[in-house]
Structures are given as structure tokens and as C-alpha cells.
Amino acid sequence: MADVVTLQEYKTYLNQNYFDSIRDNEKDIYYTNILLPGVSEALRAYFDNDFQSTTRSETLSVEERTRKLFLKYRPASDITSITVSGTTLSTDDYELLDNYAVVLQNDLDIVSQIAESYYWPYGYNHIVINYTGGLALTRAHKWMLCKLIAKMDEADTKNYSNVDEAANAFTGAFNEESEFVTALNMAFRNIYV
Numbered sequence: 122m123a124d125v126v127t128l129q130e131y132k133t134y135l136n137q138n139y140f141d142s143i144r145d146n147e148k149d150i151y152y153t154n155i156l157l158p159g160v161s162e163a164l165r166a167y168f169d170n171d172f173q174s175t176t177r178s179e180t181l182s183v184e185e186r187t188r189k190l191f192l193k194y195r196p197a198s199d200i201t202s203i204t205v206s207g208t209t210l211s212t213d214d215y216e217l218l219d220n221y222a223v224v225l226q227n228d229l230d231i232v233s234q235i236a237e238s239y240y241w242p243y244g245y246n247h248i249v250i251n252y253t254g255g256l257a258l259t260r261a262h263k264w265m266l267c268k269l270i271a272k273m274d275e276a277d278t279k280n281y282s283n284v285d286e287a288a289n290a291f292t293g294a295f296n297e298e299s300e301f302v303t304a305l306n307m308a309f310r311n312i313y314v
Contacts, residue, residue: 122161123161125160125161126160126263135267156281160291163290166288168305174253174256176252178249179193179252180246182245182246184243186240186243192223192252195221197217197221201251201252201253202251203250204249205241225240262301268301
């Protein structure tokens with residue numbers, strides 16, 4: 122999986138804010154192989170999100186009397202298909218609401234209608250939804266993340282020896298760095314309301 126901040130994005134930030142010259146090749150290798158993957162891993166774990174808007178496939182279990190199916194990766198922009206117990210639904214059979222919830226629009230043989238509300242058929246791992254979704258970091262978010270990385274990188278006199286070590290260090294930084302965490306929480310709040 123790609124890092125949430127690329128080497129070029131980070132070097133651009135460093136050149137404009139901290140250093141007059143581009144870091145040497147040894148430092149680039151460290152950034153590419155340890156620091157940036159560690160930051161990406163910590164960020165994904167902290168927010169339980171991979172920060173990519175990409176094609177997804179979710180297999181869902183449904184309880185009785187369920188009207189809406191909530192997609193994990195929000196915002197969702199396009200549903201390419203929904204399969205219920207092996208039957209592919211027509212695009213006229215469902216609708217994407219508020220970029221994250223899927224509701225039925227038609228009374229299917231496999232669905233019961235009560236008071237003009239359609240319920241998804243209950244069952245275990247029997248609905249597969251293919252869609253495009255996920256919150257990609259904006260340029261402003263990436264800039265704030267680069268600021269945090271640079272702050273941590275300047276404070277440390279030693280390089281981390283592996284991705285896990287870097288991820289652990291940055292998990293603590295996410296808890297302390299209110300500007301960045303607050304900005305991402307606000308972005309999530311806007312799509313999870």
C-alpha cells in the first residue's frame with residue numbers, strides 16, 4: 122500500500138520550510154524505507170482508515186429489519202455492483218445516500234416491504250458491495266503531516282531501525298499533535314455525520 126505522504130511531497134515541504142538543500146541519498150533511502158512507511162502505518166492504525174479513494178469490495182452480514190447498509194470507506198462516490206446471495210441487483214434496486222449508506226429502492230422477492238420501507242435480507246456474509254470510496258488526504262492535511270514528520274525527525278538524533286519502531290513513535294505524536302489530529306477528525310466528522 123502506498124505511503125500517505127510521498128518522498129517528493131516530504132522533500133518539497135523540507136526544502137520550503139527547514140533546509141536549503143535537498144537531503145542526501147542515504148537520508149532519502151531512510152525516508153522511503155522506514156520513516157514514511159512507519160508514519161503511514163501509524164496513521165492508518167490510529168484512524169482505522171487507509172486514506173485512499175479507491176475501488177473497494179465489502180462483504181456484509183445483515184440483521185433482520187435492516188434498512189441501510191453502511192459502507193466502511195467513506196465518502197463513497199460510485200457503487201459498481203451489489204450482489205445478494207449470488208444475485209446481482211440492478212442499479213435501479215438501490216441508492217447511495219449521503220455518500221456512505223445504501224438503501225433499497227425496489228421491492229425484491231428477497232426483500233420484505235413494511236410501511237413503504239425496504240429491508241435488506243438478513244444473513245451472514247451474503248451481500249457483496251463493490252464501490253469507489255475512501256477519504257484521501259488533502260494537500261493541507263499532507264502539509265500538516267509533513268510538519269509533524271519534520272518536527273519528529275528534527276527531535277530525534279537517531280534514525281528508527283525499522284517501520285514498526287517509527288510507527289510506534291508516531292502513534293504517540295498523533296496523540297499529542299492537536300492541529301493535525303483535529304483537522305483529520307473534522308474531515309471525518311463531515312462525512313460521518
